[in-house]
Amino acid sequence: MEERTIDEDRGALFGRLADLASHLHQGPLVAAEYCRAFCEVLVENSRTIPVAENSPALLTTYKEAIPAFTKILPSLSDDCPQVSAVLARLVLCCFELLLYLPASDLPVGVWDAFTSSIEEIQATLEQLGHDELRVVLEVVRAGGAWRTPAMLSIFHKEPVPSEEVDASLLSEGPVMLRLRLSLLVAVGHHAEACRLAECCENLSKLGSASATFRLARLGLVCDTATSDNDLQGEAAHLDGSEALDLVCNLDAAGHAHGARLLCTALLKRKLQNVEKDSTGEVIVLWSQLTRRAWPSEPSRFLSACLELGSVARTTCHLLFRIRTIQAEVPSDGLETCVQLCIRGLRLQAKDGCESATEEPVSAMVSLCLTLACLMPDDAEVGRACLLTHFFEDVSVITYRALEQASCNPEAKPTCSGSLTPSMRCELLLLLKACWPFDPELWDWTSLRQQCLNMLPSEETAKLVPAEGDSAKEERTSPGVEEQEEEEDKEKKDQGDVKIPSDDGRISWREALAATNFMPGYTINAQHQHHRGRTGIAASKQHMQQSLINQPQINSVRIKHRCRLCRRWCVPWLE
Template structure:
């Protein structure tokens, strides 16, 4: 824009600043914050309309003049005024970097700087250090005119004492603005010299920006040897902060390379400090620069294989599963198995984490989960680990289907081979009783006492099973029979006295082991059934009585108490048949799972029991009359 247009824009800014005078009154503690906030918004709005330093300096001169006049009633120690003055001073200095010493003596820059000095004299009461240093820079002839600074930029001889004295004379933010200007102008060598000098200063060198600027300049000049040397001396926490600060200033490729170098350094050192943050940042930067998923998996493989600490693979597994889903599971499993096989001095906690991670990645593979649970138990030898093994081995066996598995057969075979190498015994051909015996032998003394107490409690499970499980299933079965077969009848005069014997299986083994008394009782029952005029259908759950053609008496329902006795024994012998008793903790888990089902059938079961009780009373009454 022309100078006339800039002057017109300056006049508009003066009018807008006059509208803010309403905040200039005696109540300074309330109005100072509002005035400074509106002032900064207004100055920023007018400055953004220009893209050249000189028109922007004119805007700042007008803003500084209005601010000086408006804040005359504010106290000297007002913090909002101090912050605003610092922002104006730094803005002046940043724009002054574009001008040399000769231009400082020519209009209109000469007039702008004279106005700044006049305002500075009126603002001395606030004792703003940034404003004072800008005034000193103007007095020296510009931000580049100090002899020591010229020697540093040119790389000529300068003593350490002179350099430290000069760097201590200004705030670090002024050197930061100089380095940013040199980087923007592609004066990389001068930026490297100034950043390196600042890093050597004991106070200025503590600011991470100078380290960040030095690393980025080394990368741009392809000085990779010096770059790696500097990265090796940087803390991981500072590395994360440097990457985050550089993200909005440099290209993605440069930031990704720096992040990868920091990550490789941590992996080679085996340090887990801030490794999760570095992996997360690296993955985000990689997908932003390279959208290829296969390339991401390849990079992850190389990085994980270079780690000397097995725990370093866990953040990679987290990132891979989050970004790739099921596609990244095979690589995660392969790396876990490799870490288990190549670790010469395995850490017990890390091994447990690796086994649990493998089981987490393959939850549908029962064989892999069983082996992982056994390995964890052999290492921890705790009751909780034993319960996990017991639950997995009581689960029905499943044949793995190659088309439904997340990993290929060769990877699965490799994982199984690595897992079996860590076992003390091979459980492949063992039954549950043998496996249980060997597991109990490995439990430590304290845990062994707990396990033995639990085993003793198993002796009391017979009463619990007879009281809870048969009664529950009896109610469900009785409801189903009475609802599904409402025409179930039995002659009152032919009701058997030993109805509970029907469907009961021998408990003593073969027929030769059955007691003589029970065999005689069974024969009497068979003769009575032959003589009776009732015939039973061939049903494995309940024997439905069918009325004989020769019978002429009115039928009656089966007594409810006899049904319960029969179903109780039927459930005990048929449904609950197993090789061994379940432990109490497993039974309690079954109880919790079936409580919801039992509550649903409560109303129906109560009605059926009441109706069965009525039938039983009627049966007793008929016997009494007889």
């Protein structure tokens, strides 16, 4: 029944093609019109044949169509581009059919008859200067598309010279090789597809098409990988813009999962090896791919960020990661960002963990500024960051920022409620670890004096005005004259102690310490300032000179207005 159907289809097709050829000889039918009519006949004939059920009938169609077109080829103009296009399309369709049609599935004698027909047609085409059918001839002579020497060498490791394998692949060309890959992937033979793609990738004579096979191989490897650890070997050979292009092309080709895994493996390698070339771009691309993988689960994205943050060895990579978190999940990523900052502070506390090109000072300053921006309402953390910034970069600018934050009456010691107490405590301890002293229980006056001692003398002179200038400024303020009168009156009542004038440019506490009236007076280090000499050392030296062979006076209190902090002070005199 099947043979009769094949013969009937063969006869119908042969009649239509012969009729079309007769019209070409009898009328002014040009080559382009003939090629269009020839293709329409083949399409109509192929629609009536179910490929899955009657593949031998479809093979018979090409057995009749190719000789018919070859026979009429001398009558067609060589200048018509449609002629070469139709011939190439016939060969390609026949080759694709042979990929799906093993010789063992055909009736007895059909394959041999088809082989003989192809050999005769190839001889005729070679005389006409066409060599397109040579690939099909090699396939039919080998007994099938997967029985050629090149395929046996690739899939079954049979001993075939590499030159012969390369020549066979080059003769098929990129289009036919892609057809082979598509079929292998469709039937689930991923390992064989990877081998074939690798051979095509290493074939430099394919030119730009070798990049296509490389992308295909990476897509197959990534799709079969279970985690990014399986792709570390592939990521080791990728670098720069080439790696970014491959990941983007994988994603565009529909391998989103594989692209994300490959990007993760690539990013881990860059973080572990402290590579800065294109690392920022890879971080951004990884964030986009990972966020797209779990659009409704930001916790998984943040967890993945923490995992990669634990691999990072430089602060700049952590800061870039924080920027991407703020861009992707700004409302849920505060705790994760703080944990990454803590990781950065730990890196700064260890020697040799940073790269040689990274400046530790700038890295610490960047961490402090980042923390201050992440938690603007946390006054304690903000002041700790400003103080750390000052210690790392001692300058007038950092001092002014610290002074403004410490003297701001509206800044209350609030805490960030989104952080756990343990995390917040660890953050503050890491910040304090790099301080030269711990001013936890100090007021601003004491802290101010220590900070001024750290500044260069020329900058300190700009920040700390002379006492005479302070007095002049105070006179211009309302209510100062009445306060000074009350101050002088109290001092006269207590012994008529004479305070040097403002032109002497010494403070009232310096004058009091220099007199023999109260030699036991202890100067508070919070208000110490003595003619350019500041700090506790100056006060000790001065007091040692005044305490030699002097009696002690107890329980004397003096009320005075400090010219430095401009507030009324009632110190104890012992």
